[in-house]
Amino acid sequence: MTFDPRDCGTCPIRHRAVCARCETDELEFLESIKFYRSFEAGQPVIWSGDNMDFVASVVSGVASLSQAMEDGRTQMVGLLLPSDFLGRPGREFAAYDVVAVSNLTLCCFRRKPFEKMMVDTPHIGQRLLEMTLDELDAAREWMLILGRKTAREKIASLLTILARREASLALQTTDNGTSFELPLTREAMADYLGLTLETVSRQISALKREGVIVLEGKRQIIIPDFYALMAEAGDDSDGGVMA
Amino acid sequence: MTFDPRDCGTCPIRHRAVCARCETDELEFLESIKFYRSFEAGQPVIWSGDNMDFVASVVSGVASLSQAMEDGRTQMVGLLLPSDFLGRPGREFAAYDVVAVSNLTLCCFRRKPFEKMMVDTPHIGQRLLEMTLDELDAAREWMLILGRKTAREKIASLLTILARREASLALQTTDNGTSFELPLTREAMADYLGLTLETVSRQISALKREGVIVLEGKRQIIIPDFYALMAEAGDDSDGGVMA
């Protein structure tokens, strides 16, 4: 089944996005207010403070949400992967800078009719609540990373998070480990983790030197032993494979 | 009007909590599944991993959510003030350690009937979505604080956040500034900000020495000039009083 933009039934994120619970008639309404937008890697989607007359689902690619201080320091506060939701119903202006980290396709809904639909039918709101609660959990895990972990643990944590999230779709698990494409530049990783890009680079080099990860080019990551990486991340639940 | 625990109409958080949008009949149902629990300052409410058969609203006092690593490092990931919601519908086990930071009263709802009500009537879910989105915004602001701010900026940020949130109810604004009771110990502040308690103490001393804040005892904070404090927090929107 190939993806036909006119037919939500063929959409790759149909069952995980904000529309996951929608019935046929609700989908038809959504189809009437939706449109697609694509961005190349590095392009801005919207700036904080801009008027935002749509909300959207990420269909493919990766987007970042970040906050900047006026002196230039920036902190990434969200990483949107396929099926994640962008925007806040009821909010007229964007609260964060949104950038396409890789090539990105969004399924956008005009905000006003979307809001009306949230009032009229329950499925959208229910699903959005669930997704928002998940994001809040992710944000809290992120806070632990930012507040208490060492640089090495931060890198290891980010790699496990990415590996796990890619796992749901694109990830390759072969006999010699797990492999995935790193969608972030060193600088983006630094912004995610509250580090400098130099420190990110040094820690990745260290993990590589010690065999915890293997690099193929700069962006393809191979994880020979996932539990070894998790141990480096300092997380609880250290393996427990055969517990 | 004094607070009568049997009558939600007299509840101090009636119009801000998860029940804010409920109609009379919905309130009656809530009254039938609710019960109150109180905790003294310092007492644990629940530990991460414990079975949690209720959700709750904070009626009075302050509670903290935190995450611990097995080596003892801890990071506070949520600060619950009156009207904030505790727990996640659909989640059987607590995801965080919850501690009463000050004397605390919770209005608890048995989880199962609460979940049923969320399916049957829209008002609870709608309000909870709104509150969760607000919390997510707060978590993201917090991420910027944790990832990119200096120790001094972190302290100033925490004080502005607390002052603003207390403002909605208990705060005193007199001719010589804004004053409020600091509900956190130095250690709790450190856990919030990803610092050590020594650094917290030193930075508070520095702000006091420079007159940005005034201490009355260890816990009563007076802010002579709120915009001066905000400037120390490194936030955008630096005043703008007469812009």
Place this chain on the structure above:
DNA sequence: TGCGCGCTTTGACCCAGATCAAGACGCATG
């Protein structure tokens, strides 16, 4: 085929905040 540009790595040095260690304050208790 070589040039330029974005991304990344590595090195040398520095400093904000952690760590280790004493005390000081307040207040409850015998």
Place this chain on the structure above:
DNA sequence: CATGCGTCTTGATCTGGGTCAAAGCGCGCA
């Protein structure tokens, strides 16, 4: 009125990660 305990402050020293600087890729483009 000592004693003890939790909380907070302050000092001395150490160090992880920041800062500044210089190369090293790798790829597109002329």
